[in-house]
Amino acid sequence: METLAMHISNGIINGPVAAAFGVIALAALTVCVRRGRLDLDDRLAPMAGLVAAFIFAVQMLNFPIFTAGVSGHLLGGALAAMLVGPWVGALCIAVVLVVQALVFGDGGVAMLGLSITNMAVIAVAVAYLLIALLLRVLPRTTTGLAVTAFVAASVSVVVAAMGFVVQYWLGGTADLGGNLAGLAGTMAASHLFIGIGEGLITATTVVTVAKVRPDLVYALRKPAASATIATVGGVR
């Protein structure tokens, strides 16, 4: 999201911290590759590609946030978790980030571990936990699904932004002194707005897909698949 928070440019965070998060990201992705292989069937393969392409396109839209020269963009963690599941979802976002870093220079290559940890691992994990929880609690209606998508998207965005603040606290190359709280505040406030936008887009997309092709929504597939489709989906 933020250019700052999410796509971290080379040199913003120091080497050792970047390397440590690189190891964390690599470990997390290894788990995702293992688990994701089990998930990736004929229906999920094109869906994973499309989710990645969609997120790629959406991340290109940057919203300038007027304080502190930061810009933000949508993240897509909740959308990915909803449509292709946590494992493949995290991989989709990681692929988007790697291609952006390699081809567009968007986010430093040496900082990929940090970005992947924030956007692919933390955001997707938070989103999926919320989705699993809310789908259980909320009524299985279209509204319930929309609320789930909205909340998961908004919260995951803010948490991912806080991931950047923690990383900056651990290894920011410029000492902000007492301004770290200010950074955290700016990040939280700006990402709250982005989170709302992201929540709306995620909710509309997921609800449309669930109405027409409920079989494509991963989050609806596992728990009591048949009952879910009947209530949320209706007829194809």
Place this chain on the structure above:
Amino acid sequence: MGAGHAHVLYRESDSPVHRLPPEVKIVAMVAFTVAVVATAREALWAFGAYALLVAVVAGLARVSARWLLVRSTIELPFVLFAFALPFLGAGERVDLLGLSLSAEGLYGAWNILAKGTLGVWASLLLAATTTTRDLIVGLDRLRCPQILTQIAIFMLRYLDVLVGEARRMRIARLSRGDDPRFLWQLRGFAAGVGSLFLRAFERGERVYLAMLSRGYTGRMPAVWPGAGAATAGQWLVGATVPVLAGAVAATAAVLT
């Protein structure tokens, strides 16, 4: 969609850099970036040396300095952050042009500016000399897990599907009397984002099934082991840039 799968940043040419196998270029680019990031920010001369390396490679790849500079504007938000640092930063202050600036913040700004710019230049050079297909081939040859390359292949393919579908929906709206201007275009787009996704998926699913029925097994044909995998000589040629960068980084580490 029928147009080749080259991306906007690719500069068609037949330079020595273009001819290097993609996996060599990827490794060289990543190694170069790591060397740059590992360099102490006080070693100003080292960054000059890195810039010189970038310039030499750009010259060999026949990528013009102007193109490189224009494309570097992607970095602008980071640069703005960098400019704020001398004012926000803590610690010792220095007076410059009548402004009281934080020395720590100044170094921090320089650090972000120099390392960020060099990193962007390195990836732009990779992008300018490598098609997206080659990029995936390179990642595959570097033993990137197949599930990742598969997602990447579909992502790049479906980007065109998505853009094409969005264009068709926009034309459909226009021909039904919608006349969006400026920001109001967003309203139509936002209302249709769900159906855009679905339409793109169903088109993409047909593409996927067509690929399956023509023998697609999850890996691009002739990629593995594939003709044109890097030879030892090419690895050596590709290694020159990161080795030089590593030498600069080591010297800088010794000197500071």
